[in-house]
Amino acid sequence: MANNQSVRRHLNTFTRGRIIGKLDKGHSVAAEFGIDHSIVSRLWRQFQTTGTAIRGFSSGRPRGTTPANDRYIVLQARRNRRQTAGEIARHTTQATGRPISRFTVARRLHGGGLFARRPVRCVPLTPAHRRRRSLWCREHRNWRVNEWGRVLFKDESRSV
Helix, strand or coil: CCCCCCCCCCCCHHHHHHHHHHHHCCCCCHHHHCCCHHHHHHHHHHHHHHCCCCCCCCCCCCCCCCHHHHHHHHHHHHHCCCCCHHHHHHHHHHHHCCCCCHHHHHHHHHHCCCCCCCCCCCCCCCHHHHHHHHHHHHHHCCCCHHHHCCCCCCCCCCCC
16 A cells, blocks of 8 residues: 555444543543544544444435334335325325335335336226126036137237
8 A cells, every 4th residue: 555545444442442431531542542633532522422432333325214114114005005106105204204205115115025016908807708708618618628629729918
């Protein structure tokens, strides 16, 4: 590594505790631990404001939902499978008072194992269609193999 690049080392929790203990007793610790005075003063300020010297680990943007909100979103989707992500976002926003986007809802549903499915496009059957199909099946249920051999079945699905 070049001389002009600095190596950033974080103090471990034990060392942080030792530094706070010595500062609490009024000792000067920067030279003893071989660290800069600004690091010591920042650590002491953090301890005085938060009451802890433990380093917080957070990277990126804070989450818009809590784990309880995530469970609520998945529960809403399971209760009403036809609800859109936008509708669930509106319900969750009303319930929690925090605005949540439909994209956040979609991510939470993916995390809960729920994914959007497009409905199969087919001809909707009317009650008359169903009656005729049922009648046709009852009429042909006693056919033998040689009779079925004369029937041509055609697959009209688009999956070919």
